[in-house]
Amino acid sequence: MAERVLVVGGVGREHALAWKLAQSPQVQQVLVAPGNAGTASCGKISNSEVSLSNHSILAQFCKDHHVGLVVVGPEVPLAADECIVDDLTAAGVPCFGSSAKAAQLEASKSFSKAFMERHGIPTARYASFRPAATSSTVDKALVVKASGLAAGKGVIVARDQDEACRAVMDIMKDRAFGSAGEEVVVEELLEGEEVSCLCFSDGHSVAPMPPAQDHKRLQDGDQGPNTGGMGAYCPTPQLPDQELLQQIRESVLHKTVDGMREEGTSYGGVLYAGLMLTNQGPKVLDFNCRFGDPECQPTSS
Ligand SMILES: Nc1ncnc2c1ncn2[C@@H]1O[C@H](COP(=O)(O)OP(=O)(O)OP(=O)(O)O)[C@@H](O)[C@H]1O
Ligand SMILES: [Mg+2]
Structure with missing residues (x-):
């Protein structure tokens, strides 16, 4: 009908x-x-x-x-x-x-990092902090993230310790991202090519979409602050290897949907895994609970 x-x-x-x-x-x-x-x-x-x-x-x-x-x-x-x-x-x-509970995978980076740790999903090493923490907890070049939703702008990839410390103070003390920064996740800096692997899920099965790549930084040459996405293309040549794609589907997408279901939070809708293809294999940078904008545009065509 x-x-x-x-x-x-x-x-x-x-x-x-x-x-x-x-x-x-x-x-x-x-x-x-x-x-x-x-x-x-x-x-x-x-x-x-x-x-x-x-x-x-x-x-x-x-x-x-x-x-x-x-x-x-x-x-x-x-x-x-x-x-x-x-x-x-x-x-x-x-x-x-997704339901509100399932959307925590995106809305709380602190939740999603702990979830990945519980389920052995490959990701950057991390620590998360509440306001009591100070910049002295940052000891080397790191990525500093407001844990809550910040429209793609709440992540600072620090070039050195000073920049990382400033980011912690901006987020926690000066509340640059409001309540999204009440908790901060500090991560190891990963290097490699980035890909976005999205799938549909009904809480049990996973139907992957072709991998995409978007441009996150404001300026050419991957410079400047993160923007939430400046443009995207799909399929991406970064993942020509079907075996690697299958590995991502098993070790990230399936594991996440299964883990959420086992924890009593069935995951329905679109699961978006932002990944870094590192020398040690693919690692999750971020989960989103919806289509990416811009990734949705080339992926749907
Ligand atoms: N551990 C890391 N190492 C290196 N770069 C990172 C790391 N974590 C994040 N980044 C960079 O910062 C970008 C934004 O990070 P992340 O995806 O966690 O933020 P977000 O605000 O949730 O973004 P989005 O709007 O794409 O969901 C990533 O796409 C990546 O380029
Ligand atoms: Mg995100």
Whole structure:
């Protein structure tokens, strides 16, 4: 039966999702809330002004307008205490995205590092600190991360000890990223090529997407601060080796989905593993609980 789908979000990622969903013969219409100029009116796609903050109103809207599926793009509504997926699912509206508990894999770097340690998932060595810690805990060139959500800008790859100490003070004392910096993760600096390996999961199985690479730094030549993503391409030549790809799928994607389920937090939606291909093998830099923007754009084409 033809379905009406509601996509939540308003950047390039949601445009790509709406564009791809609209290609399905099963989909009659795609609404995007709030959407953007590109999704305002484009074939089967149009924008909707429905409230995203009041989930009872949103659930009623979906029922009244025969929305058969809600697809959530960004991390903030997934990780919020009042998680959009949890609320809509409870109201009987089918929803694609992770639960608030599962979204902790992205929303708390401290949680995700401890999770990886518990399950033997390869990642950089780390320590995490609450505000009582001071810059004296930083003893060599390191990566300093605000543990919470900071729109891709809360990670400082320090060139030396001074820069790492400054980053700790900026995040913890001057609250450069607000409450996202109440806890800080300090990691060993990994070297290598980066790849983004995304998959769909229903909490049991894993359906991988082709690997992508994005450009995180602001300036050419991988210089300047992190931005959350300046552009991406896919598939990436960094992973021509099917064996390596299979290793990543087993030792990272499957292990994560299995580990979350074993801990009582079934992982549904998109799992995004940001990886560094180091001399010692692939290591996880970061988990996200949704499609990347920009990775979603080349991956969906
Ligand atoms: N341990 C590390 N060693 C070297 N570089 C790192 C390390 N951790 C992070 N980085 C660099 O910083 C970037 C951002 O880190 P991370 O993915 O943890 O942050 P984020 O804010 O969650 O970003 P995103 O918006 O992509 O989810 C990485 O893509 C990578 O380039
Ligand atoms: Mg992230």
